Amino acid sequence: MSDVTIVSAPGKVLLTGGYLVLDPAYSGLVVATSSRFYSIVRTRSTTSAPSAATAHIVVRSPQFQDAVWEYAVGCNDPAHIDVQPVHSDGGRNKFVEIALQRTLSLIGAMNGEMKPSQIFNGSRSLDIVIVGDNDFYSQRRALEALSLPATMLSLDKIEPFASQNTPISEVHKTGLGSSAALITSLVTALLRHFQLSPELDLIHNMAQYVHCFAQGKVGSGFDVCSAVKGSQVYKRFDEKVLRGLMDKTKVTGQEILETVTPSSLWTTRSIPIALPPNIRLVLADVDAGSDTPSLVGKVLKWRKENPEYANKLWSDLNSVNQLVEQQLRSLSRLAEVRPEEYQSTMRTASRRAGTAANTVGDETSRTLRKLSETLQAVRKLMKQMGEASGVPIEPDEQTRLLDACLKIPGVIGGGVPGAGGYDAIYLLIAEGDSSSQEQGEGCDTISQVEILWQNWKELSVCPLTSRADAGGLEFIDNMDSVKGLRKVLDSI
């Protein structure tokens, strides 16, 4: 067992494929974010375990009030590793509890029916800290407290992993997929802490199982898959593969191992994708919020009741979603094979509104223009889905906001990510010169977007600092490479 293990997993933004991705016939284009969840697992030398228990685990989420959960790992039956909550100020944390119980069971089985006492090898005490980057939670209150305007520059002034001054149950999430990133980082950190480095597909399958079981349903799983593997075009697995385990409250490590071991039963398809150079993803949290499961329930019910209309809509959306993917890939290729043409087009595009007529031009400008048009077509069809099913997927308030954003020079396109609703918007922005943008110079589009958002009256719109990031799971050897992490750990 190592002394400290740190694993991080990214958040997600589903650019296209909302609702369609629930059906294995269709894909979703998901971009992983630079915002991450971190799970830090430390072995404690103290032997504070309750006498009957093999080991004692303390889990803390220092960003929240009353977020300390303690567990006794008990019983020497290697088939059923027991993780009992022994004390908690903040009530039970089902997600953490299930992740611990199922992952320790898997670790036991992967080591050949090892007992908890052998897994812990006499150390008896484990200390786990979970933190998420600030973007996972709305920072409006923190900005107000600092009397700062809602801009990315202001958000950078908030200390990393800032305290939310609330219990987890009351926090305002921004929709980046906190529970998927949490489960994925925690499951992986536990496996690694106990010296297991299974292939990524096993980690993926395990994280999917734990997340589905904690949620009490098998969702599409694009959030877990991108937390493991990063930005990708995702097709879901057949939910049958988890059916056996989903019905059982008590499972053996061996049953888990058999289910999560990669096999042809796992039909997940994950093809990596990255945003092309000089195209930046910009996100905003909209304060109204929506409840994804209730939107999903209504849309699926409507689809079932109106198969003809819905199938045509699904097929049309699938075509434009695939076009978005192709156009992004074409732009990435053009950036490589025609770098000068590409850079010059991006410079021009950074000064021009995305949907504005751009009749002349080289292949890069034509492709970029087509991408703008396709993103508009996706919006139109998603709005149509919402109107037909009576669900506010792109509600009129969001339509007005997005239309206003699209008039700003440099904005290529945008939409409502994932299930839509009042949660968030995303924009794709052309950057003239990425090196100067990094330094915060000449970022005219972003400034104009931020001014628009600050003055927007109909909805409260707050930018996020997250960017697109191709990567998935990360193993962190040097905790000082993550700004603010040591300070959080030292303060506990």
Ligand SMILES: Nc1ncnc2c1ncn2[C@@H]1O[C@H](COP(=O)(O)OP(=O)(O)O)[C@@H](O)[C@H]1O
């Ligand atoms: N920072 C955290 N520390 C511990 N548990 C967390 C944390 N963030 C989320 N969780 C767990 O995940 C659950 C949130 O799940 P859910 O509301 O489905 O999130 P999401 O919409 O982000 O997927 C919480 O109830 C809690 O159990």
Ligand SMILES: C[C@@](O)(CCOP(=O)(O)OP(=O)(O)O)CC(=O)O
């Ligand atoms: C409708 C969906 O296809 C996409 C939902 O994506 P979101 O990104 O909106 O999800 P939340 O993290 O729950 O807010 C449902 C699904 O694929 O599970």
